[in-house]
Amino acid sequence: MDFFSSNFKLGILGGGQLGKMMLYETRKWDIFTKVMDASPEAPCKIACNEFVEGSLMDFDAVYNFGKDVDVLTIEIENVNVDALEKLEHEGKKVYPPTKALRTIQNKATQKLFYTDHNIPTAPFTRFAYTSEIEDSISNGGLQLPFVWKSAQFGYDGQGVKVVRKIEDLNGLPNVECIAEKMVNFKNELAVIVSRNTKGEVKTYPVVEMEFHPEANQVEYVICPARIEDSVAQKATEVALKVAEHLQPVGLLAVELFQTQDDQILVNEVAPRPHNSGHYSIEASYTNQFEQHIRAILGLPLGKTDSKVAGIMVNLVGAEGHTGDVVYENMDTILEMDGVTPHIYGKKQTRPFRKMGHVTIVDEDMARAREVAQKVKETINVISK
């Protein structure tokens, strides 16, 4: 099928920043797109051909949205999978496939998937309700500290909390959850695996992630990771093993821990373009969004190598600022070589809200890292 000139229609569930960046690629190839998002303010609203306002969790909304598209994909995993499954059974092409999506959507199920397939991951206990955790601690079934994760709908630090003492459980929602052993890691890494409808697979270089301590959001993503080749190879093998058993179509971002003794453990995965791949827009031969489009349309996958070293800095709302956003000192960072800001178009900022990102590229990684630091120290996402 000639996607570039036919009446083909691509459906995207979610109209946030990931969808927005995906649309740069559909525009580049003049592919007709239809997007659904709950917010009429969604960044995707312009640049898509058709916009539908609707809840991604609503069965009817998702089902009706998907009925008249040729291929359906997502920019976020929190969507109504039952509706996608019905569409899939009716012969609609849904990528990622709902089987993979279901496995991933629930963090308990996702963790069980790893253990079932001997994929290394941190030990964990599953709980039907958060309220059951306290008993388990008191009867010695569970040791402090651990990481509490709600099984469903965790995103950007929501639904995740480090529990060091019992009191830390206070105020947590009483939902299905897991208690995960804290990993004393040397590095947090990520590998983006791309897999197209024909089963062709290509991996991006291993990236290194630095998280913001409070917000639990990525502060720097560094590509390539500054690690030994043997570790990078092991990380890639583990990521490929996850993809082999999950059989995704599109992208699969695999977040990993490198332990003190250089074991690789899977943290979690996302079956879509991912924050850890934003650097690829400026640094890679094929950026992650184009690769996702290639994969779900059954086109040959693009070259995943980098042209230059790339570092991504998230632009998150400063603490103590809520309201109409202002990007302070943007001019100053634009004076620095190889600096590209991306503004997602959210009009309101709040503490730690992802408002955009900045990519820093350079032939020399050390220089890129210096500039990235300067960018981080210079720009402020504040309110008027």
Next chain:
Amino acid sequence: MDFFSSNFKLGILGGGQLGKMMLYETRKWDIFTKVMDASPEAPCKIACNEFVEGSLMDFDAVYNFGKDVDVLTIEIENVNVDALEKLEHEGKKVYPPTKALRTIQNKATQKLFYTDHNIPTAPFTRFAYTSEIEDSISNGGLQLPFVWKSAQFGYDGQGVKVVRKIEDLNGLPNVECIAEKMVNFKNELAVIVSRNTKGEVKTYPVVEMEFHPEANQVEYVICPARIEDSVAQKATEVALKVAEHLQPVGLLAVELFQTQDDQILVNEVAPRPHNSGHYSIEASYTNQFEQHIRAILGLPLGKTDSKVAGIMVNLVGAEGHTGDVVYENMDTILEMDGVTPHIYGKKQTRPFRKMGHVTIVDEDMARAREVAQKVKETINVISK
């Protein structure tokens, strides 16, 4: 002014492929855009915030369009300059400035500008009407062969013809024109100069152009040009001299001839993003469209160096094909490393119509050139 979060509004005259690629950058920075084009099918219609259907040559249409924007720019020079001048006098920021635009818009005036400022260019004679040329030849005032160029509204091979014998004049429109001495050139080169509102100037590397013999359209644009440094330096100096006297704001694409004895002559200029700069989207640290936006908003200019070698192949409609477009063998070129097609979104093809372009990037220029050749031999823009 904080363009990234204010109610700032950018106006763009022309909604074709150049405007479309400019919109990738305004989207990236969430800059509010208003676009005018005569065609309701214009590629820019989606991805801009506001679209106005109107003729770029109509005084009222242009004037009314420009009244409520903060900065007004163009993607094509064939616009109503009188309207822009009125807006400029009323204090509107119009880039390129109308003085520069007027000089460029008429090819006779443009040529006189070069001679007035001792900028090297091919000898020429100006005629009020094409009909006067024949007399001039017969009385020995003009020698064959020469290049006939209509003074106004030449674009993509329109309004340009090589005249080898008097009969070649038949059928040419009887308009103001110039007869330019044919240059026996070694290379056709181009240099894109960027200049922002504060007078900061940066040049892109010299590119080398190969033209399609019949269509008079660029077939390959190769960056960097495979020429001696001394020639590249001279070409850059000439381009800077043009900018120095023309005082553009935004981009100025300077097309040059390298003669057999390595002189540099100015062919013509365009005060906007240019086909010779498309390679920059994949190859440069700052692509030409972002640079144009930086320049007209008075932001610091970005680094113009290349990350990798870049070659651009125009996708033009195949001869003998008119109608609904089909891009034949797109899958095959997508299998090649470092190949990025751009589809402009014109639904109808016709012989030599610019339908898109393909960029080929590689660390190694020789390899990029080989792939470019393969791309050219593989893809066909035909009708259903």
